[in-house]
């Protein structure tokens with residue numbers, strides 16, 4: 045490792061001020077700091093700092109997503125790996141380009157976006173659409189706002205929303221039947237050309253026709269749907285991890301799940317033959333994935349606890365409404381994006397209350 | 407009592423409960439400025455011989471608080487910048503003839519009564535500077551009337567001189583000091599803060615102070631920075647609008663006792679020496695102006711140390727020109743400067759890293775003391791709105807919000823978000839995953855706002871006076 049460090053330190057001057065490749069400093073920085081922790085020291089009090097940094101923070105999300113990746117590959121085949129590779133390649137290029145132009149370091153936030161995005165794609169989606177979607181999401185959803193930390197919308201959801209609106213036919217025609225048998229599709233590479241495997245019938249689409257897929261299938265994940273969203277079991281496992289590490293805030297998750305379940309249960313109670321049971325809806329589609337991994341993005345959600353409760357309630361309620369009262373079969377994406385819009389406003393309200401209280405203190 | 411936030415950082419090198427006396431120095435270097443004071447009015451001439459307790463300089467902006475000669479010796483001015491050097495330190499420890507100044511005390515006694523004279527005596531003997539105005543942290547007005555007095559035996563910042571160690575060594579003096587304090591007041595309460603009021607030691611203390619009606623014992627959890635005077639005052643419901651709150655630590659009460667019982671000048675201090683880079687962390691008895699080098703030569707083994715005046719959270723690193731201990735020093739913390747860069751550091755399980763965040767394996771084991779360096783341990787990034795800074799903030803403000811205002815130069819909004827309530831504990835900077843120097847930013851903003859306010863008052867006063875002249 046000493047040797048590698050020496051190599052890295054030797055190359056560095058080429059990228060620094062006056063070096064030949066100075067423009068590529070952000071790219072070099074990202075690679076160097078991925079390999080070796082930066083050597084910066086504190087200059088002001090406090091003189092020591094917590095070991096947490098954004099790399100660690102974001103790694104936790106990636107670790108939490110691994111169960112979903114595993115079930116994704118199991119049920120929908122090896123092509124999912126290609127999806128991830130394309131998503132990273134396309135997204136990172138855009139990210140690096142913007143970093144070079146802006147002369148800012150590459151932000152770790154992308155590593156999560158690049159991983160989340162393929163997980164919310166239909167498994168047989170054409171690869172060029174993955175590239176286009178992630179690039180769109182990163183540029184429009186993030187870079188135009190100034191990069192991670194300043195973005196209003198969750199970039200992965202922006203990308204997906206864009207694809208759903210621009211290419212509705214390809215998107216809804218790219219669902220796969222999950223692999224049957226013990227090996228699933230573990231050793232298969234299935235894309236849209238395999239007519240046998242392709243289906244248009246996700247559980248939520250079928251439900252519009254009054255046909256309900258069994259709950260146990262949806263819990264395990266052996267139904268058609270977006271790669272990472274089908275298995276409630278895997279999502280819960282990863283989600284729990286994320287809550288325990290406190291990278292995701294439990295208030296947001298709890299608020300979404302409670303509000304969603306409550307409203308869905310009320311609807312089902314009122315008209316059982318028109319609206320599906322609450323628990324079934326909870327496991328269907330992207331709700332759990334959205335609640336644990338999308339809505340909990342700290343940047344695009346509210347920061348205050350009060351704001352988080354309201355934000356979660358908004359997302360839960362809007363999802364139920366879109367699913368049951370509009371032509372769309374799934375509403376989580378729109379609901380969370382809507383929540384993103386409201387997040388700063390909710391915070392603003394909480395801050396206003398808090399400042400009024402602070403005024404008299406001290 | 408309402409306490410918020412706070413967080414304990416465990417690291418290696420906590421000072422033990424020993425107090426060692428340092429050998430008599432040959433030369434003393436008395437810095438003319440410290441955290442609160444600037445002794446700009448020099449009262450001695452170059453080459454002059456002074457006795458122990460003589461006034462070397464005073465701070466005209468802080469009620470003429472004196473800088474006393476800790477030993478007899480001859481003065482050297484201008485030799486070291488911003489420092490009074492005392493050479494040829496005498497072995498004998500005779501006190502200066504205070505008769506001349508005692509006349510002044512008698513004069514004060516006639517004007518302000520006995521309590522006023524006592525306060526004057528405290529000031530002249532160097533004990534008054536141990537007092538703080540709880541909300542502002544400044545030196546309180548010796549002739550003012552406090553609404554309450556806080557006495558804290560805690561010192562929770564790693565690593566400043568531990569109050570409990572000094573208290574156990576000098577309990578009698580301490581209770582006598584409390585008695586003196588009470589005699590300075592009329593009816594105002596004295597809040598006496600202890601970590602555990604049911605402990606055996608606490609009951610011994612309670613027996614000692616049985617007769618003091620106005621002393622109230624208060625229990626405080628051992629969480630940094632609950633011992634901060636502003637946090638304490640606010641949690642006890644003492645608002646700054648109701649008059650000043652005087653606050654002092656164990657060493658302050660002991661100084662009050664020394665000045666009023668024995669009438670001796672308070673020039674010795676107990677300081678801690680601790681941190682990761684120290685051989686045997688403990689306490690030292692030194693006089694102010696004690697040469698820093700004598701201390702570090704003896705205790706610091708680290709080849710690349712950062713030597714900090716105060717604790718790791720709020721202390722300032724000693725500059726290269728610093729030669730002696732200032733009159734407000736409470737401890738010296740030594741940290742190794744970061745030397746090594748870790749390979750794939752962020753991927754390690756982290757069983758040896760203790761963190762505020764349960765993102766490391768260490769969260770599954772008992773909290774332990776970590777060997778920390780001055781590493782930033784990450785890269786500077788924009789705020790990700792994780793809210794950790796607000797969770798730990800003891801002042802109940804929103805550091806991330808203020809940061810966003812200050813980032814856009816919205817100073818007025820930052821003031822409305824009460825950046826002035828920040829007690830500068832540094833916890834927000836410590837926990838921030840984006841490595842934002844929140845504390846430094848707030849300190850700067852607070853100073854800026856205070857300066858602006860002062861300027862505004864000044865122009866207003868000037869306008870009024872010209873108006874008067876015109877009329």
Ligand code: SF4
Nearest residue numbers: 799828829831832834
């Ligand atoms: S804002 Fe001030 S009081 Fe609050 S945690 Fe930061 S430094 Fe401490």
Ligand code: SF4
Nearest residue numbers: 789790792793795838
């Ligand atoms: S701790 Fe840092 S990143 Fe988190 S909210 Fe505060 S300022 Fe932002």
